[in-house]
Amino acid sequence: MDFNDTPEEAKFRAEARAFLEANCKPKQAENDRMSRSLKPEEYMKAAKVYQKKKAEAGFAGITWAKEQGGRGLPPIYSVIFNQEEAKFDAPSGVFSIGLGMCVPTVIAFASDEIKNRYVAKSLQGEEIWCQLFSEPGAGSDVAASKTKAVRDGDDWIVNGQKVWTTGAHFSDFGIVLARTNPDVEKHKGLTMFIVDMKAPGVEVRPIHQMSGGRDFNEVYFTDVRIKDSHRLGETGMGWNVALVTLMNERLAVGGSYGPDYKEIFEFARGINSPTSDGPLIKNEAFRQKLADWIVRAEGYKLTKFRTMTALSKGQMPGPENAIGKVINANQMMDIGNTAIEAQDHYGIINDPELAALEGAFHQSYMFAPGLRIAGGTDEILKNIIAERVLGLPQDQRADKGIAFKDLPTGR
Amino acid sequence: MNFDFSDDQKSLKDQARKFLSEKAGAKVTRGVLDNAAVSFDETLWRSVAEMGWLGAAIPEEHGGLGLGRLELCVLAEELGRAAAPIPFSSTVYLFAEALMLAGSDAQKAAHLPKVAAGDTIGCFATSEGPGLATPSSIETTFSGGVLNGVKIPVTDGDCAHYAVVTAKEGAGVSLVLVDLTQAGVTRTTLKTLDPTRGHAKLEFKNAKAERLGAAGQGWELAEAVLDRAAVLIAFEQVGGSQACMEMALDYAKSRYAFSRPIGSFQAIKHKLADMYVAIEVARSNAYYGAWALSTEAAELPFAAAASRVAASDAYYLCSKENIQTHGGMGFTWEVDCHLFFRRAKLLAVQAGAPAVWKEKLVKRLEQKNAA
Ligand SMILES: Cc1cc2nc3c(=O)[nH]c(=O)nc-3n(C[C@H](O)[C@H](O)[C@H](O)COP(=O)(O)OP(=O)(O)OC[C@H]3O[C@@H](n4cnc5c(N)ncnc54)[C@H](O)[C@@H]3O)c2cc1C
Numbered sequence: 001m002d003f004n005d006t007p008e009e010a011k012f013r014a015e016a017r018a019f020l021e022a023n024c025k026p027k028q029a030e031n032d033r034m035s036r037s038l039k040p041e042e043y044m045k046a047a048k049v050y051q052k053k054k055a056e057a058g059f060a061g062i063t064w065a066k067e068q069g070g071r072g073l074p075p076i077y078s079v080i081f082n083q084e085e086a087k088f089d090a091p092s093g094v095f096s097i098g099l100g101m102c103v104p105t106v107i108a109f110a111s112d113e114i115k116n117r118y119v120a121k122s123l124q125g126e127e128i129w130c131q132l133f134s135e136p137g138a139g140s141d142v143a144a145s146k147t148k149a150v151r152d153g154d155d156w157i158v159n160g161q162k163v164w165t166t167g168a169h170f171s172d173f174g175i176v177l178a179r180t181n182p183d184v185e186k187h188k189g190l191t192m193f194i195v196d197m198k199a200p201g202v203e204v205r206p207i208h209q210m211s212g213g214r215d216f217n218e219v220y221f222t223d224v225r226i227k228d229s230h231r232l233g234e235t236g237m238g239w240n241v242a243l244v245t246l247m248n249e250r251l252a253v254g255g256s257y258g259p260d261y262k263e264i265f266e267f268a269r270g271i272n273s274p275t276s277d278g279p280l281i282k283n284e285a286f287r288q289k290l291a292d293w294i295v296r297a298e299g300y301k302l303t304k305f306r307t308m309t310a311l312s313k314g315q316m317p318g319p320e321n322a323i324g325k326v327i328n329a330n331q332m333m334d335i336g337n338t339a340i341e342a343q344d345h346y347g348i349i350n351d352p353e354l355a356a357l358e359g360a361f362h363q364s365y366m367f368a369p370g371l372r373i374a375g376g377t378d379e380i381l382k383n384i385i386a387e388r389v390l391g392l393p394q395d396q397r398a399d400k401g402i403a404f405k406d407l408p409t410g411r
Numbered sequence: 412m413n414f415d416f417s418d419d420q421k422s423l424k425d426q427a428r429k430f431l432s433e434k435a436g437a438k439v440t441r442g443v444l445d446n447a448a449v450s451f452d453e454t455l456w457r458s459v460a461e462m463g464w465l466g467a468a469i470p471e472e473h474g475g476l477g478l479g480r481l482e483l484c485v486l487a488e489e490l491g492r493a494a495a496p497i498p499f500s501s502t503v504y505l506f507a508e509a510l511m512l513a514g515s516d517a518q519k520a521a522h523l524p525k526v527a528a529g530d531t532i533g534c535f536a537t538s539e540g541p542g543l544a545t546p547s548s549i550e551t552t553f554s555g556g557v558l559n560g561v562k563i564p565v566t567d568g569d570c571a572h573y574a575v576v577t578a579k580e581g582a583g584v585s586l587v588l589v590d591l592t593q594a595g596v597t598r599t600t601l602k603t604l605d606p607t608r609g610h611a612k613l614e615f616k617n618a619k620a621e622r623l624g625a626a627g628q629g630w631e632l633a634e635a636v637l638d639r640a641a642v643l644i645a646f647e648q649v650g651g652s653q654a655c656m657e658m659a660l661d662y663a664k665s666r667y668a669f670s671r672p673i674g675s676f677q678a679i680k681h682k683l684a685d686m687y688v689a690i691e692v693a694r695s696n697a698y699y700g701a702w703a704l705s706t707e708a709a710e711l712p713f714a715a716a717a718s719r720v721a722a723s724d725a726y727y728l729c730s731k732e733n734i735q736t737h738g739g740m741g742f743t744w745e746v747d748c749h750l751f752f753r754r755a756k757l758l759a760v761q762a763g764a765p766a767v768w769k770e771k772l773v774k775r776l777e778q779k780n781a782a
Contacts, residue, residue: 001702002413291769295721299692302699305414323688385687386680393675
């Protein structure tokens with residue numbers, strides 16, 4: 001067991017550090033984020049420029065195969081890069097769905113020709129992707145997707161509606177799960193495609209989120225044509241393709257998106273306790289909670305290191321990674337909630353000029369409910385842990401042996 | 412970076428598990444529980460000594476195997492899994508660690524070989540009553556080579572040959588080594604929540620004793636010993652938590668209600684998923700603690716506190732939800748759930764309660780940030 005870098009790792013870390021120093025500003029405070037000072041279009045532009053530099057310097061796709069423009073290094077090198085990058089205010093997040101979930105699926109299932117067309121451009125930040133799985137009637141039960149794809153010569157014609165599609169409004173391409181055969185059981189009649197988000201018939205309508213943001217969308221398909229060469233995997237095998245995406249999703253998501261224990265610790269040193277004299281950090285109840293947050297945040301971080309070690313030894317990422325989301329989404333909510341209540345009545349103010357950490361605790365309080373849902377709800381992730389990690393019996397299913405078109409539906 | 416045990420360490424773990432599944436386990440633990448006259452299982456203690464486990468981390472020059480703390484962590488996890496009814500943690504994680512940390516060459520030479528051989532049982536005595544002990548709350552005194560005062564409760568104090576004790580010496584606190592078999596020591600056996608381990612009240616009346624380490628350094632030394640023990644005990648707690656989860660899983664797969672295995676009900680599944688998450692959080696923190704302990708890293712105090720908090724919480728959760736998963740069966744004396752429920756609480760308070768360690772953790776974060 002060794003937490004220190006090997007000589008090669010140390011060399012890589014120094015390289016990463018030099019690259020970051022040349023291209024980004026170091027963070028002054030834990031909570032510095034350029035996303036807050038820039039307009040969305042400016043942020044996007046900055047993100048693209050940065051991604052290109054990253055790709056050129058060999059820091060994008062660190063674990064991807066060399067043929068895909070990656071560096072073919074073990075996952076621990078991504079961890080090292082991320083550790084260093086976290087010390088800088090780099091524009092991140094824009095490419096995570098594409099590079100974390102969609103493009104790895106393309107690499108796993110597409111022909112060489114298609115890979116040559118898409119992979120390098122994505123890695124260089126020129127093209128952005130979204131994941132079109134969920135539908136109004138098919139979120140947790142994503143295999144209940146109704147969006148229809150019908151074969152027409154060399155093309156498929158797609159009709160239907162997707163929803164909650166993050167980033168669809170600025171994406172160039174997406175991977176879309178569609179029903180190609182309603183006459184068989186629901187998991188067997190699905191097929192996955194690459195869709196051009198700018199193609200005729202694709203309409204993206206932004207959804208206003210409870211957090212105030214507009215990160216996700218409804219997407220409507222009306223007679224959208226997709227070439228058969230853009231099919232991922234065999235016809236009818238879309239569920240297996242989706243599972244690969246979802247497995248990568250659990251590796252890609254799960255980090256903390258807002259202030260963590262370090263920020264609330266700083267906050268507590270500078271604010272009066274609402275229930276006793278002196279700063280909040282001296283309050284016993286607060287200290288006990290803080291300890292819980294430390295232990296879970298560190299525990300999750302260290303669990304990821306264990307996963308990376310296992311991956312480096314050639315093991316596959318398993319459903320174990322589901323634990324990250326279960327821990328972090330709830331912790332984020334809890335930290336936001338505590339920071340707000342600790343300010344007593346004043347805590348309600350979320351004007352960035354007046355609120356603690358420029359309103360970051362409010363943002364995370366309002367975004368945490370979405371995080372408990374996105375990428376699989378807490379309940380679904382616990383099912384996955386129970387069934388696939390611990391081997392408990394599968395849920396009783398009401399859809400076994402029934403053709404998709406005959407399944408009962410609610411609202 | 413490599414965040415895992417080595418293949419050799421893993422094979423030691425497998426051997427330990429195999430051995431303990433044959434020679435220890437619930438039957439042996441119950442033997443001690445059901446017999447008020449014994450405080451530990453002698454046969455198991457002897458076999459563990461013969462295998463060299465007691466001296467795993469003791470240097471070879473003092474009769475140990477001279478392996479490292481990582482090996483000890485591996486053994487601790489398996490002993491915890493078996494809820495082994497032997498004074499291992501007191502003797503090895505606390506008493507021997509105190510000697511290795513603070514003892515003179517002569518003290519080490521006199522005691523460590525006997526610990527390694529299984530001939531000396533040791534204990535670590537700090538508590539004098541309910542609530543937090545502080546340097547100023549200690550009433551036991553050490554002066555002129557004699558010890559006076561009362562320690563209560565002392566885990567394994569009813570069977571130990573020696574104790575390491577915190578005592579006032581002048582204005583400061585010192586660590587003191589005392590032979591418990593002498594006339595100046597009175598022991599009273601105590602009834603406790605976990606009768607699978609012996610507990611006593613120790614009274615010292617002019618008992619002969621010697622100092623361990625420098626005068627007035629006792630509080631810092633005791634803290635350092637507890638940090639080491641915290642990591643090792645965390646591994647016992649992780650092992651115990653894992654045992655609870657596996658018991659619950661087995662039962663959930665085989666017990667039927669409403670014509671289905673109860674493990675197909677989500678309320679039960681989610682309980683088990685929660686146990687799994689808590690164990691992984693505890694395990695990862697404990698691994699970090701193990702690394703810090705084995706390399707004497709500056710992070711040890713922080714990592715030790717995090718290990719201890721996570722492991723105490725995980726064991727409490729797993730041991731209580733294991734009972735719940737077993738329904739009415741789980742509440743019976745005959746089913747083993749309560750052995751772990753008891754042990755979980757002993758381990759949670761034995762070397763400082765979770766709340767105490769949470770406070771230490773935050774204090775250590777403050778220190779880290781001040782530096
Ligand atoms: C911020 C955000 C971003 C998103 N981005 C994307 C995206 O980019 N692409 C995309 O395809 N989708 C995206 N989604 C959609 C997301 O994947 C779904 O919302 C999610 O899977 C839940 O589905 P649902 O909303 O239909 O809820 P439902 O499935 O209707 O669930 C409602 C409630 O029932 C519970 N429930 C459902 N089934 C079970 C069960 N078997 N056992 C126990 N409880 C159950 C759920 O846990 C939940 O509490 C996003 C969602 C959010 C909030």
